[in-house]
Amino acid sequence: MTSRLSEIRLVLLGFGNVNQELCRIISTKSEQLRLCYGVNLNVVGVSDSRHALFNRKGFNLSSLVSTKQKEKTLESVASQQSVSKYTDTLEMMSKNWSNFELLVDSSPMNLQTGEPGLSCVRQALKRGKQVVLANKSPLVVAFDELTTTQDATKSCWIKYSATTCGGLPVINVITRDLMTNKNKPMCHLKKIEGIFNSTTNFILTQMFNHAKQSHKNTLAENNGPIHKQQHGSTFDRTLQEAIRRGIAEADPSNDIKGFDTCAKLYIILKSFGVRDIAFEKMKDQYTRGIDLVDDSLIQSALRQGKVIRLIAKAFPQPQSTQTHPPWNISVSPELVDEHSFLGRCEETDMCIQIETDLFDTISMKTNEWGVTPTAAAVLRDILSFVTDHTMQQQKAKL
Numbered sequence: 212m213t214s215r216l217s218e219i220r221l222v223l224l225g226f227g228n229v230n231q232e233l234c235r236i237i238s239t240k241s242e243q244l245r246l247c248y249g250v251n252l253n254v255v256g257v258s259d260s261r262h263a264l265f266n267r268k269g270f271n272l273s274s275l276v277s278t279k280q281k282e283k284t285l286e287s288v289a290s291q292q293s294v295s296k297y298t299d300t301l302e303m304m305s306k307n308w309s310n311f312e313l314l315v316d317s318s319p320m321n322l323q324t325g326e327p328g329l330s331c332v333r334q335a336l337k338r339g340k341q342v343v344l345a346n347k348s349p350l351v352v353a354f355d356e357l358t359t360t361q362d363a364t365k366s367c368w369i370k371y372s373a374t375t376c377g378g379l380p381v382i383n384v385i386t387r388d389l390m391t392n393k394n395k396p397m398c399h400l401k402k403i404e405g406i407f408n409s410t411t412n413f414i415l416t417q418m419f420n421h422a423k424q425s426h427k428n429t430l431a432e433n434n435g436p437i438h439k440q441q442h443g444s445t446f447d448r449t450l451q452e453a454i455r456r457g458i459a460e461a462d463p464s465n466d467i468k469g470f471d472t473c474a475k476l477y478i479i480l481k482s483f484g485v486r487d488i489a490f491e492k493m494k495d496q497y498t499r500g501i502d503l504v505d506d507s508l509i510q511s512a513l514r515q516g517k518v519i520r521l522i523a524k525a526f527p528q529p530q531s532t533q534t535h536p537p538w539n540i541s542v543s544p545e546l547v548d549e550h551s552f553l554g555r556c557e558e559t560d561m562c563i564q565i566e567t568d569l570f571d572t573i574s575m576k577t578n579e580w581g582v583t584p585t586a587a588a589v590l591r592d593i594l595s596f597v598t599d600h601t602m603q604q605q606k607a608k609l
């Protein structure tokens with residue numbers, strides 16, 4: 212932090228939906244941020260797949276976003292006089308360690324290597340920088356390492372509430388309100404169940420709406436059964452709309468095949484201190500996507516008064532006497548009652564039910580249209596660093 216928290220200088224890794232929306236929010240809320248938090252959030256570094264740019268004075272956020280949106284590249288920003296160019300984000304950071312405080316990783320998901328996020332996050336934490344993640348991959352590949360760095364040094368921090376269910380404060384509720392984390396479990400997790408991916412929930416809901424409508428038309432016109440092709444086009448059309456809204460992954464097969472949901476379930480379980488789970492095994496053995504949902508499954512669900520949702524589920528194996536019992540884990544399309552909590556999670560909604568030994572069952576649901584709540588969750592994490600720091604300063608004065 213510089214000059215008593217008056218300025219936090221940010222480096223943005225990735226400049227797509229999330230980080231552009233973050234810039235828009237910072238820009239429109241700048242006055243409020245100054246008044247309420249005494250802080251000026253200054254974006255000094257930004258990178259995309261082709262450029263890594265640093266401006267010590269800070270970028271003009273409105274023009275940065277509008278340039279990227281209009282030109283699809285940061286080429287014209289790179290040619291500005293005050294801007295330094297680097298080969299990639301790592302080089303940009305390593306030449307500017309004393310010129311920024313916080314890294315925001317909103318780069319694309321790579322569940323195998325965690326890159327490009329992982330190397331940047333590792334280096335930033337080593338250098339005592341604060342890190343906020345929207346990108347799940349670094350945690351999927353190196354959760355213990357990255358969160359232990361935080362515990363051991365006390366001077367650098369990683370926050371990741373935006374990685375899981377957009378703006379829904381799942382991670383915050385676990386680590387703060389259920390007062391449990393991997394090192395200090397106060398209560399014990401008995402079961403997690405939820406819908407963690409809005410793209411697939413949107414597609415499934417639209418497929419059901421379409422099937423219901425076609426059924427009505429069929430009854431009215433006696434037109435024969437619904438053709439599979441109609442479902443196919445609903446699937447594709449809804450996926451295109453999810454991409455347009457900025458909620459689908461850069462590679463949407465991560466949504467469709469359930470990998471994004473699996474990554475979120477892994478992060479949630481690790482945040483709860485669940486041991487002996489391996490992401491690769493969860494993904495390869497216990498995850499199925501919605502690509503398997505076809506016309507006949509939808510028709511059969513409708514006949515039973517049910518709907519299909521992509522459900523993430525985890526609970527310890529019953530009857531286990533071990534202190535850390537093995538976990539039953541699944542990510543799979545499931546039939547649920549249309550009027551149940553999960554069944555009423557529709558369109559781009561996401562939800563979670565957390566059952567613990569002390570708090571019984573806590574249910575949370577979010578109704579998110581697009582990317583704004585995720586970007587707001589990134590801002591929430593940035594501001595929580597500000598609040599933590601202010602409290603530390605006040606304590607030091609006492």
Ligand SMILES: NC(=O)C1=CN([C@@H]2O[C@H](COP(=O)(O)OP(=O)(O)OC[C@H]3O[C@@H](n4cnc5c(N)ncnc54)[C@H](OP(=O)(O)O)[C@@H]3O)[C@@H](O)[C@H]2O)C=CC1
Pocket residue numbers: 224225226227228229230258259260261300316317318319320327345346347348373374375377457458459460461581582585
């Ligand atoms: N969108 C959402 O609703 C949510 C997204 N997330 C996560 O946040 C992350 C970002 O999502 P989103 O903004 O939608 O993704 P986008 O695909 O819109 O943006 C990704 C950005 O990363 C850039 N990029 C690609 N490779 C590199 C690289 N090697 N170095 C630096 N930048 C690179 C891309 O560059 P270019 O512009 O040149 O293509 C693009 O600007 C993802 O990991 C996603 O899982 C989490 C919660 C919700």
Ligand SMILES: N[C@@H](CC=O)C(=O)O
Pocket residue numbers: 374376377407408409410411458459460466471
């Ligand atoms: N692609 C995800 C958003 C990021 O986590 C979704 O559709 O929920």
